[in-house]
Amino acid sequence: MESKFSFFSQTHNLCNLLILVFFSFAPSPLLGRLSFDFYATSCPVAELMVSNTVRSASANDPAVPGKLLRLLFHDCFVEGCDASVLLKGNGTERSDPANTSLGGFSVIDSAKRVLEIFCPGTVSCADIIALAARDAVAIAGGPAFQIPTGRRDGRISNSANVRPNIVDTSFTMDEMIKLFNSKGLSVDDLVTLSGVHTIGLAHCSAFSDRFRQDSEGNLTLIDTSLDINYAQELIKKCPAGGSSTSVTVNNDPETSFVFDNRYFSNLLAHKGLFQSDSVIVEDGRTRKQVEEFANSEESFFKSWGESFLKLTTIEVKTDDEGEIRHSCSFSN
Template sequence: MKPSSSLSFHLLLLLLLPQLLMAVYAGGPYQKAPDDDGDQLDKHYYARSCPSFEAIVGSKIAHWHSVDPTLSPGLIRLLFHDCAVRGCDASILLDNPGGERRSPVSATLRGFHVIDDIKAEIERRCPKTVSCADILVAAARDATLMVGGPYWGNVYGRRDGRVSIAQQAEAIPKGRESITHLIDLFDSMGLDILDLVVLSGAHTVGRATCQSIQYRLYNYTGVPGKSDPSINPRYLNYLKRKCRWPSAYVDLDAATPTKFDNAYYRNLDNRMGLLSTDQLLHSDSRTGPLVAALSSQPMVFVHQFARSMKNLADTMVLEGDEGEIRTNCNFVNKY
């Protein structure tokens, strides 16, 4: 239920925070109710058929993180792009003309070769057993660990989708949407406003292209030379120096760009949100109280991030005959 006013949401937040704090000390991540999507998923799904599955994923992610640490945030983002379109069915991995992977929105996605490497090793050990969707879910969790984020126990048994449509990927947020649009998108995925604010905290690591923010620096509201007045002036000067060219990259978190922490939310307090949608989370009355709470409660953020990532990974999953187990994550099976 959406809050009717800023005051009522503050009251709801006061009730919510003690429960979150108790959960930090009382036990593991949130488990979905049996009637939610993914009710047949099981943490022991591969215990007999591929017992080395998670060990293989963990070893490969550690290797690739040592080669290029920026791949880890990329894998977290890759999972979100997959789950936000048609659910967590590995449709983003399909490399076919007209697919999600070929959409302009997906142009800067990274980590496909990491998933291919993991899949190749798993096929050697456990052929035709582990889905690409489950590999991506496990890889995003272990990538989070590599950047200092929390561990959570995954459940498995997803099937891979056979359909991938580039036009549907256009629904992925680009950083210029309204908060109402984002709330509606997350609601369509079975996620709530808390998941929205917490999963946005993944921007504590990773980078964005300067092309995605140049309008805020040089052409705000279509006025040449105008900058977004919500940007901290010192931060604005830094971004203008950093983003002279659209192809350049800039850290999403200017304070601690390689560390998983709640500095992302403190940056919003200081008007240092890189994307417009980041800063709007702070100013909107529906999300602002949660930003303030997460800014001052780092342990709540860490624990809730694990919960929200589990919620994301259980979004509209395919099970049983609804999908397949691809032998190559880039293509649907030919048999």
């Protein structure tokens, strides 16, 4: 473990430097809208409080980091990074069936409650989601780095916007590239951010399209791109005749709660859980990057910091474009 922590400490400053340089040359809409010291005066303890909340929750439930990362993706890809996924109510993003399995809401709510005590009406729920996901990666063993803050919370949350804006596990490479490009993310970002599957859990229903189910509920592998032994393990964990929506398996069968580069090694071994994972290693446009990340965790971590920054600045709302919610679940 000592060598691992030594690596993190050596790369921490490098990651921060790279992100600062990237931000300096970012497209003009970002400049002047978000900043790395946004809460320096108004709430200097903001990031520490979010980090402590995430660390405490993760100590009680090692699945929390994966939940927080998935929550961030589902927020930023729909209406931008504006915490619209947190709003409760009929017809909201949160009510859509694609989001009913999301978790991590209680962690965001806990951080918000503490911040409202020390810095009332100051820190947005959108910033809390972004910071919590950033901290989740570091707590799970990944790189630690700075991200800018200053996001405002959106007032619009519509379930109809969910399905057209999130990746389905059955997507082809072309479908994923098209969606990522629409968010200002490149093919390199697609491969890098797919590394989120190095942690987290998935319901059996999320990869059921890779199997055929007979009248008695027994599964048979039909996707030849999946390793047969790994497929047999999945079949054992998803019982015949059982509810595939109630059983979960680890996204990464090797190091399920550690943020590392094992996901990419798994892809090369044909152990990507989702069809959308497998196509990344099979496509000539992306295989080289998969191989690079599988061989170098340092390269993956460097790219993760850069792509994560781009993810957390998708269509952000600032100033009077949004609000600072008193409760993350309801608009003011």
